[in-house]
Amino acid sequence: MKYCKPILLALLFPALFFACQKLSKSDGGSAGKSFAVDYEKFTLDNGLQVVFHVDKSDPVVAVALTSHVGSAREKEGRTGFAHLFEHLLFLESENLGKGGLDKMSARIGGSGANGSTSRDRTNYYQTVPNDALEKMIWAEADKLGFFINTVTEQVLAKEKQVVKNEKRQSVDNNPYGHTSYVIDQNLYPADHPYHWQVIGSLEDLQNATLADVKEFYRRWYAPNNVTLVVTGDFEPGQAKAWVQKYFGEIKKGADIPRMEKRPAVLTQTKKLYHEDNFARLPELTLAWPGVYQYHPDSYALRVLTTYLTEGKKAPFNQVIIDEKQLAPRVGMYNNNSEIAGQTMLSVRGFEKTDLNKIHSAVFEAFARFEKNGISEADLNRIKAGQEVAFYNSLASVQGKGFQLAQYNIFAGDPGFATKDIENMMSVTVEDVQRVYNQYLKGKPYVATSFVPKGQVNLVLEGSRKASVVEEKIVEGAEEKFDLTADASYPKTQSTFDRSQEPAYGKSPEISVPAVWEEKLGNGLKVLGIENREVPLVQFNLRIKGGLLLENPDKVGVANLLAESLMKGTKNKTTAELEEAIDALGASISVSADDEDISINGRTLARNYAATLALMQEMLLQPRWDAKEFDLSKQRVESQIKGQKANPNSIAANQFKKLLFGEKHILANNILGTEASVKAITLADLQAYYQNNLSPVGAAFHVVGALDKKAAVAPLATLDQNWKAKEVTFPTYQIPAAPATSKVYFYDVPGAKQSVLRFGYLALPATHPDFYSLSVMNYILGGGSFASQLTQQLREGKGYTYGISSSFSGSSVPGPFVIQSGVRSNVTFESAALVKDILKNYGPGFTAQDLDVTKGFLVKSTARSFETMGAKLGMLSNISAYGWPVDYAKKRQQLVQGMTVEKIRSLANQYVNPDKMYYLIVGDAATQLQKLENLGYGKPVLLN
Structure with missing residues (x-):
């Protein structure tokens, strides 16, 4: 990638982005209609x-x-x-x-x-x-x-x-x-x-x-x-x-023949191991030769890997997670490329779990599948999920563009979508059993055991040491370069003057989506947008609380409660609940963060009411399953252990502590600590649920192919049965920004990069200056390749793959933060350059910088609400912060009225490099001492 961005579903589900003709009997709409x-x-x-x-x-x-x-x-x-x-x-x-x-x-x-x-x-x-x-x-x-x-x-x-x-x-x-x-x-x-x-x-x-x-x-x-x-x-x-x-005048090149298919061939199983410097948990990965992209068997293999590992009834879940409790999750997928493919299985065990036990459990799960197979009902629920994923992938013009190109290049026809979805929906029970026998059962594979340093005793028996090249940290080892000189080169001939950039076309008309609002009798706010581009609905229920309402001595309750709400209802086991959701082709997830517990869902418009009924059952009638609770605790403890080995997770958690101070509730990791999670009981979750989950202050957001009446009607049960109660939020003093800067270092021996987090606790999203600061920050670090941080640290020096700065407040103050990963041997140089950029940003801001900022922020409004997710985010902002429905247009006016003097004033007030925390996560042996030269005293070693 040129720089980090979320990868669209095209990379995970390459068959799901575009439909050209009739899709299938299940078209998401009325009988007889097709989606095209x-x-x-x-x-x-x-x-x-x-x-x-x-x-x-x-x-x-x-x-x-x-x-x-x-x-x-x-x-x-x-x-x-x-x-x-x-x-x-x-x-x-x-x-x-x-x-x-x-x-x-x-x-x-x-x-x-x-x-x-x-x-x-x-x-x-x-x-x-x-x-x-x-x-x-x-x-x-x-x-x-x-x-x-x-x-x-x-x-x-x-x-x-x-x-x-x-x-x-x-x-x-x-x-x-x-x-x-x-x-x-x-x-x-x-x-x-x-x-x-x-x-x-x-x-x-x-x-x-x-x-x-x-x-x-x-x-x-x-x-x-x-x-x-x-x-x-x-x-x-x-x-x-x-x-x-x-x-048209660009010259044609030599003919390029298509590559011949060349599937992987294994004659025997290969087992390898590696002691991973950054791992804290053992991981077993198995890889079998698979099939190339769009191979007729790729569709049944996709169903097979989904059935084996996803959901409570999945054989791997039953054996590895529930019965033997060897790991918190199992992942399986097919990596299908142009000339070959592979089927991958990965299990990250609990701490110090012998990978031989996991390996045995894998084949026990396979044996269970051989005995029981897959039912028509299970096959149909998997297909229903694939159907929704198909429609969801059509939410953006970019997603459609990806898939058109994909089909054209690898299937030889941009209209291959018709055959693709037909193949997907025509998979049979017999196909799934056949591909298992053909590609997995008794077939040789590659097995890798990745274990923490010093835990070779956990690797798979018969494994040999893998050949992995580890880079050494050497000061001054990189090649020097100089980009200051202008290079001269011959211009390529053209029949017209290409140096003239074309003019803009007709300016697009910016329209804010129409928002409707309702308030239920129990106090729940409801906001929606009707959007009929695809026959889908997305929704979100946001309940105020999260980490803010936790007991500081037992942090992790909100996160575990969110998990528990997905583990069955009073009348449904976990498996039965999953089956009910999957049968609708829907997805429902519950999560907790610093300030909220949120329920998010997606479903076909025709199944909206049924999906909402299940969501309400989850919220109002939790099962409180003791066994599932214990499994969730194991899973969370494993997550916490894993974070301790990941430099980016370490940086995020340590930075929160610096920002808020040890005694503030928001200084904590939402997952809690290993000790706090061990101490949490099911009664703690029930008490949090009874005392803190209220429709007062909560909001339900819905976007999709239905009108207000159809969206609100299924909420009647929630209105009647979710009783209003006042929830008191504890008062925490917001820490002030540091009076002087200080450097903090967290040692990860042998780190190949240093992770940087520089900043301080700034403003809430409701502060009058908040959006103005986003405008100010665009040229500093918010504008990607237009920003000074990127231009100087990446483009000018080659120190980093990516760097950014941002203000991220919510209803409580959030940080101004600069974050990056830089190569280890330029840690000090990177920090010093950031400090210099910050010091000169306000005084050096120019009229040209302002023109670029205005051009981007005004024109980009045309893209602001293209996808359903963006529309849902808009509704969430309106309900959470009291912003007007047309806040996007008001922001345009603010940008247009911005001046160089205002930008300089904001920069001088809010990005002072001498009043920040400087956190570095990296190799202390080679990098710590030099950081004294930043001028902020001796760095504090945090571990």
Whole structure:
């Protein structure tokens, strides 16, 4: 990835993003109707394949450029190169100039140009207001055809550092981060394209040359190896003319043959182990050779892995979790790629659990499946869930664009959705049993045992030590580079002047979704938005409380209560409740955070009333199952142990303690501590439930394909049976920001990165300055590649993969925080540079900075409420903070009235580097002492 973002469901459920023709008998609507999304495909003379889909529900367009190249088409010794190239393509092109699409994105209100690389493809994507479509087509064409001359030795050297930081962050500094590497090295032979990782090795990344870059570009970034998809609110005729103008003269490359299918072949089981520096719990992972993407058997295998591991009735849940109590959860999935696939099973055991016991339990669970099989009822509930996931994936134009490209490249037809959903819904009980026998039963596999340092006694018998390369922390080891000099290069010829950025189109009309409100007799507020783009409903019930109402001596009750509410009802066991929810194709989850307990749900519109009835049964008639409670406590204790090994979790928990002080309830981890969780009883949960869960101050939010009457009617039971009661919130003094800065260090020996958390406790979301501070922060660290923190620490120095700053208040003050992971040997240099940026931010803020800020924040409003989730978030903000229904428009007015002087004043008041906590989680042996040079005294070692 170019930078961290949540990965859309396309990566987990590649078959679920787009429908073109009739789907199935279960279409989510009335009988006889089908759900369809139209598309148009054409091919330019140079081979560029173009797919359009028009969706005028919101004034936005998504543009995605996908090249049919990933790590599978790399050379041995140049692993990770496709991903490195993805990064390079964002930096500059001949006519976009330095900063490339990132710089333009900030001006036009885009979602942020991003990209991702897989084994088989690399994509580049962004959603923008529809008045910027021509700009995006111009920019994407410039990247494809007018890019390579801008890559210099210095640019390459810098970006190699960024990608290496990404690898450290996602793999080397992460518990169990090397698992995929060990599995793929042993599942696929050395000459197989899937033998190495997409991210590559640090050594190979360092060895990449400029000649490699140019060769890679010429081979794989030719128009005849690329698909361009445009989805959203636009006029196809005009867009087609723009595509022809900007892409048409880019020269066609050499023909590229399709890769032949090459499934993994194992002749015997392989067992390997690794002592993981960051792990605190043992983990067993098994991998079997599977099938390639869209293989006829992939659909039944997906049902099989779901049935085996998801839900109370799942054989693996029964054996491993409930009966033997060896682990808190089991995960199983299929990783299906273009030429091969694998079926994966992962079990992270409780502390010091012998992985041989887990291994035996795995095959006991398989034996139970062999004996009992899968019923028609279970098959149908799994299909119902897949149907809802299918519709949910259509919530954004970007999601549709991803799937159009996916189908076009790997199925050879953007309209493959029709066959895809047909295959999905036609799986039979016999198919599920057959694929189990064919791919899993008695078949050889790769098994990895990842255990904490010093616990080799837990590994699977017969395992040999895995070959894992651990990077050493060496001061000054990185290659130097200098980006200050302007590089000259020959301009690529064109038939017209490409240096002129196209003008904006007609400005989109920004409309805030219509919100309806109701208040039930028991005091519950109800807010909704009718949205009929897909036949779905999403809802959220937010109940005030959470950690704020906990006993400081028994922290963790709210979280355990949330878990218990999902473990059956008075009249339904946990399994029966799950079956009832799944039969509707619905999902209901309960969670606790610092200030709330929330119930979230999603269902087909036709099943809304039935889903709400189950939600109300969960809330009003808890089962209070003692056995389930004990299992939940085990699971939470395991989570807490796992967090102790994860540098990012350590940083988050330690930073809360610094912000709030030891005696404030919000200084605690919502999970509690190992000691507090052990002390919690079922009676504690019942007391919290009786005293604190009230409709007074609570709010229900609903978005979807139903009107107000249909949304409110099923709440009648809740109105009648959930009685109002006043809840008293304890008063806690809000700590003041530190008078002087201080450095705190948490030692993680051997850490390959240092995790940074710098900041202080700032404002609640209800403070008059709160949104103004988000405006002020955009150029500092809130604007991604438009921000100074990113430009200087990532783009200028190569210290980090990503860095950001934010204000995150709620009904109580929240922190201003700068967070990043930097390579270990520049910990002090990174902290010093952040300090310098903060010191100069206010005085150095310019009129140009203000123009970029205004351009982004005003124009991005067009994207604010595109998805159902965004609409649900809008309702939550309105009910939680008393904001007006049109707060988005009022914020636009605030942005338009912002001045340079106001920004400078806010910066001077709220981002003083000399009044903050500086927390570093990293390797103390090599990094602690130098931090005295920050000027804030001797660092305090926290552990």
